[in-house]
Amino acid sequence: LDSIEKCKKEGGKFIVEGGVLKGKGYESGCYVKPCIAEVKNNYKIVQHETFAPILYLMKYKTMEEAVAMQNDVPQGLSSSIITNNLRESEYFLSHAGSDCGIANVNIGTSGAEIGGAFGGEKETGGGRESGSDAWKVYMRRQTNTINYTDKLPLAQGIKFDL
Incomplete structure (x- = not known):
């Protein structure tokens, strides 16, 4: 979640926000909902391997x-x-x-x-x-x-x- 917040500060635009998955069956872990983010290649979230369900969109x-x-x-x-x-x-x-x-x-x-x-x-x-x-x-x-x-x-x- 910290990586997502840092990405937003760098200018990343989240098309699908993601967030913490809560509810029955998810109490004993940190589960993240899938995100779709429009980013630039130099953003830290792209340059550092992030083990999270995030799809990065980059224009070219x-x-x-x-x-x-x-x-x-x-x-x-x-x-x-x-x-x-x-x-x-x-x-x-x-x-x-x-x-x-x-x-x-x-x-x-x-x-x-x-x-x-x-x-x-x-x-x-x-x-x-x-x-x-x-x-x-x-x-x-x-x-x-x-x-x-x-x-x-x-x-x-x-x-x-x-």
Whole structure:
């Protein structure tokens, strides 16, 4: 909740406010309702990994600008774009695109990597060096998924009742 308040002070606009989830069954923990926030890439809430149900919206004009914003954060576990443009997909998955350990197209950032090389990049994840990929430590590897349907599958059957 402190991160949300700091984001507001930096100028973040909350489209869906979130807040503390209270009531029966939520007494013994700190549960936060999902938030949707319009932010800028340099806000602390974006630059520091926040384990909360917050969707960040950032305006951009080109795919290159969007990828640059995504690559400008210290985390690098997973990334995703939603597009019908094959050139955008190819750019996002190329060496010039996402610098995350997992990069997906038209699917969320979780659930598609089962069985793939998992480890993250930059400050996120433990790296692949301690697993079966240890011999590949000197190569950059990325797991990619592209969903060609017009439906957005959700990881592990997750559903949102909004």
